[in-house]
Each structure stands twice: as structure tokens, then as C-alpha cells.
Amino acid sequence: xxxxxxxxxxxxxxxxxxxxxxxxxxxxxxxxxxxxxxxxxxxxxxxxxxxxxxxxxxxxxxxxxxxxxxxxxxxxxxxxxxxxxxxxxxxxxxxxxxxxxxxxxxxxxxxxxxxxxxxxxxxxxxxxxxxxxxxxxxxxxxxxxxxxxxxxx
Amino acid sequence: xxxxxxxxxxxxxxxxxxxxxxxxxxxxxxxxxxxxxxxxxxxxxxxxx
Numbered sequence: 001x002x003x004x005x006x007x008x009x010x011x012x013x014x015x016x017x018x019x020x021x022x023x024x025x026x027x028x029x030x031x032x033x034x035x036x037x038x039x040x041x042x043x044x045x046x047x048x049x050x051x052x053x054x055x056x057x058x059x060x061x062x063x064x065x066x067x068x069x070x071x072x073x074x075x076x077x078x079x080x081x082x083x084x085x086x087x088x089x090x091x092x093x094x095x096x097x098x099x100x101x102x103x104x105x106x107x108x109x110x111x112x113x114x115x116x117x118x119x120x121x122x123x124x125x126x127x128x129x130x131x132x133x134x135x136x137x138x139x140x141x142x143x144x145x146x147x148x149x150x151x152x153x
Numbered sequence: 154x155x156x157x158x159x160x161x162x163x164x165x166x167x168x169x170x171x172x173x174x175x176x177x178x179x180x181x182x183x184x185x186x187x188x189x190x191x192x193x194x195x196x197x198x199x200x201x202x
Contacts, residue, residue, distance in 0.1 A: 019155070028163045034155035054157040081183035092174060092183055103174035106166045115165035128173055135168040 001065065007139040008059070008070070010041065017041070021055045024137070027112050032058065047072055074098065076142050087118045095138055098145045104135050 001008065005024040010017060019034045034053035041050055047070045050056065059065040076097035083090050091106040107122075109115040123129040135141070169177070177183075 028161055030159070030161055032157070032159050034157050036155050051155060053155040081178060083181045083183040090181070090183070092169075092177055094174065103169040103171055104166050105169055105174075105177060106164055108162060108164045110163065112163050112165075115163050119165045119167065126173070126177070128169075129167050132167045132169065132173075135166050 001063075004063070007137065008055070009139065010036070019050070019053055019055050021059065022137075022139075043072065043075065074142065074146065076138055078138070087121075088114075093138075095141075097142050098149060100145055102135070102141065105129070 006021060008019070008021050010019050015038065017036045017038050017040065019036055021032045023030045023032075032055045034055045036051055036053065041047075048068050050067060056067050060067070074097065076095055078096075079094045081092045088107060088109040091108070093104050093106060095102055095104075107115055107118055109118055119129060136144070
């Protein structure tokens, strides 16, 4: 899955549980979502007990990845705050995982060029946005942290 | 079968320090600051770990 620039996650948000396969494309990201019944899975439950979902069928049929071959690696929690403007939606994320935390600003727009333009405009008010990196995806940051902790052991 | 939908997202991100994060929170007063908690459970194949 890593080689395909894809990640599979279950997100618990208020009273929703969503299974998402996110595939990073050259221009944007394609997301496949399945809303699961709230009580259908918990971290103590084997992943083989996940209910039937379109995403899981797709993974098995298209990539040959069966539900039984999935492994739960850990949890990343995000405190998210949002504001909207005429340009689109802004998200401020504070993420905590494996004994560390980080912060990021995310903007969702209508196209890649739109997103770049809006962030460039915002950087006129907040010049630090020009100096700061485009962070790697949360899942990758989680993996990198896990790997670095394993190397220290 | 679970309820399914698909979407294509265009997003841009910038890493922030805690101080920059607090500055944006103060100036834009976003909704649900630190009150909305999402938990992401990372799944992968044992072979790709």
C-alpha cells in the first residue's frame, strides 16, 4: 500500500466512524470512504471483524489485499479547528501520536492552482508560511516516528 | 454494506510551530478549537511495515 502512495485509516469523529482509503495522485488525492456503524469496531477488536465495506472489497479485488492481512499499527489523534472564507475551508490541526505532537495549517480548495494561489495570498499576512515546509501526510509522519523509535530500541 | 462515497481533494498544507498555530487561532477564531477530536487508526499490510 505504501508503494501505491495509499493509506487506509479508520477515523472516529464525534459520532461517526469512517473507513477511508486515501490515494495520493499527481494532482490532489482520491478518497474512498465507507461510513461504518459506530459499534462495529474498536482497537481491541481484530481487523478481520470489520464489517463488509466497498473499500475493503475494492482493495481485495484491485490490489489483492485481504482484510485478514491488515495490521493495526497505532493511533494518531488530531484536534482540529476550522474556519471558512469565500476562498474555501481552512483547518488548523494539532496532532498527537507516539509521544510527540505537531501543528499544521491545511487549506482545501477547488484545484491545485487555486490552493497555491490562496496560500500565497495568506503568506502576505503570515510570511512564515513561505518559510515553513509542506508537511508530509499524517500517516507518513506516524510511520517515520514509529521507525525512528524502533531504531532507538 | 457500509454507506460509501468517493471524493477528489485538492489541499495545501504548511507545517506550523505551536506559536504560529496559536497566532492563527487567535486571529481567525476557528470553530471547535481543541474540542473536536478525531482518532486515526493506521492500517497496513504486515509486509509493507
